[in-house]
Amino acid sequence: MDSSCPVSYPFPWAPAPDIPEHWRTMRENPLLHVTLPSGDPAVLVTRYKDVRQLFADERLSRNTSRYPASRISANNDLFGDPEIDNDPPRYLEERSVVMRAFSARRIEALRPVVKQITQELMDAMEAGPKPAELMEAYAYPLPILVICHMLGVPPEDRAKFRSLIDGYLSVTRLPDDEVERCRVQYWDYLSELIAAKRAEPGDDLISELIRVSQEEPGKLTPYQLQHWVKTLLIAGYVTTASQIGTSMAVLLHRPEVAEDLKANLELVPSAVEELLRFQIMGTSLGSLRYALEDIELLDGTVIPKGATVMLSVESNMDDDVFEEPLTLDIRRQDNHHMTFGAGIHFCAGAALARMELQEATDGLLRRFPNLRLAVAGEELERPVGGFLAGYARIPVKW
Amino acid sequence: MGALRVTADSSTCVTSSLCVYRLAQVFDQDEQGRVVVLDENPPEGLRRELLRAARGCPTGSIRVEEAGEGVGEGVDE
Numbered sequence A: 001m002d003s004s005c006p007v008s009y010p011f012p013w014a015p016a017p018d019i020p021e022h023w024r025t026m027r028e029n030p031l032l033h034v035t036l037p038s039g040d041p042a043v044l045v046t047r048y049k050d051v052r053q054l055f056a057d058e059r060l061s062r063n064t065s066r067y068p069a070s071r072i073s074a075n076n077d078l079f080g081d082p083e084i085d086n087d088p089p090r091y092l093e094e095r096s097v098v099m100r101a102f103s104a105r106r107i108e109a110l111r112p113v114v115k116q117i118t119q120e121l122m123d124a125m126e127a128g129p130k131p132a133e134l135m136e137a138y139a140y141p142l143p144i145l146v147i148c149h150m151l152g153v154p155p156e157d158r159a160k161f162r163s164l165i166d167g168y169l170s171v172t173r174l175p176d177d178e179v180e181r182c183r184v185q186y187w188d189y190l191s192e193l194i195a196a197k198r199a200e201p202g203d204d205l206i207s208e209l210i211r212v213s214q215e216e217p218g219k220l221t222p223y224q225l226q227h228w229v230k231t232l233l234i235a236g237y238v239t240t241a242s243q244i245g246t247s248m249a250v251l252l253h254r255p256e257v258a259e260d261l262k263a264n265l266e267l268v269p270s271a272v273e274e275l276l277r278f279q280i281m282g283t284s285l286g287s288l289r290y291a292l293e294d295i296e297l298l299d300g301t302v303i304p305k306g307a308t309v310m311l312s313v314e315s316n317m318d319d320d321v322f323e324e325p326l327t328l329d330i331r332r333q334d335n336h337h338m339t340f341g342a343g344i345h346f347c348a349g350a351a352l353a354r355m356e357l358q359e360a361t362d363g364l365l366r367r368f369p370n371l372r373l374a375v376a377g378e379e380l381e382r383p384v385g386g387f388l389a390g391y392a393r394i395p396v397k398w
Numbered sequence B: 001m002g003a004l005r006v007t008a009d010s011s012t013c014v015t016s017s018l019c020v021y022r023l024a025q026v027f028d029q030d031e032q033g034r035v036v037v038l039d040e041n042p043p044e045g046l047r048r049e050l051l052r053a054a055r056g057c058p059t060g061s062i063r064v065e066e067a068g069e070g071v072g073e074g075v076d077e
């Protein structure tokens, strides 16, 4: 690729559940000039070692909705909020309040709940028509039910709650005014939920955050609390659902690997990690940053001050760091992939997502040892546009 | 080879839990979810996994030292 002539980003997907062509070749240049869906320019840092370092570099600001930074798309700003400071020290104070709910111990305490949800979803799948559609039957409901459990969303509100988030994220590709309506309603619903928890605290994350923000005033204002709840929800839902779907597609598209895993279920954690490295549902758009100063890369190339910068998740395919990166190796050991980022913005929900992915994968392979794609991998369709691009439908049989 | 010494900086820890899942006999977390080192002088047999934990930490918060010299920290060489 010529580094001086901008290419459109995101790059095209591979026709099958596989690594796209550009991801294999893009590291010839440490810095690629790209055009975002909005038409705005950005640079993409392509090499793993640069990416890893820059994730920890405070000269890259995360406040991309405040600076004159490039926009991802003209009318779609999912996470940005000009009133929220995403840089240290403010960001770290807020994050530390939230993160207590995501420690290993707390995540492990949720594991039986997640297991139970997977069992119920699979019961319904088994009783339903074949082929089943994995996204609707399993991948979407699982993370949303887990989030509802964590936040203490009452069972009777869950359907409404999901339709609002789906609309907000435009999962169902609604017209703009509908999406806007969902956003307002969703924000209002969260306000009501938080108010209800304030009046009557329960054993859930919102009640806990309220308590902590009362005990340590100033660390988390009510607005920030609501912003975090909103962000955790959005970040934890479609990402996890898309990864459950695409990772099963990647696996089932490689029957020898799927057989190997079924025969060695103790490998599920390392397989999940490898499927995270081999992820084909997300792009680097989520890593958008803004250069506060000139920044030099390892080979001397300079990112100019003022540039909008993306740190490449495609660096998961860097053969300088990963041996045979294009091989899906469920026994891979030194698998420090960039799917969850690194540095202080390391994905807050990573441990939760991992645990859900482990239970989702283990559950499916145990219950349906004959599970396979009901269509050729090349026929799986991606939604048009959108922030995340997992498969819209994944028909499976067993 | 001297004894291994492990330290972790809880002020930069972002609760990824990667170290705890890798080596629960060495790493734990406090109430706030921040890293705590349970065993500062782990047995030699854990060397490889300790270095992996140090390299894997997203914020480079873990140090593994030997006889006063660093043998690995949270950056990729």
Ligand code: SF4
Residues within 6 Å of the ligand: B008, B012, B013, B014, B015, B016, B017, B018, B019, B020, B027, B034, B035, B056, B057, B058, B059, B060, B061, B062
């Ligand atoms: S790996 Fe690093 S960031 Fe993650 S819990 Fe351990 S010390 Fe904290």
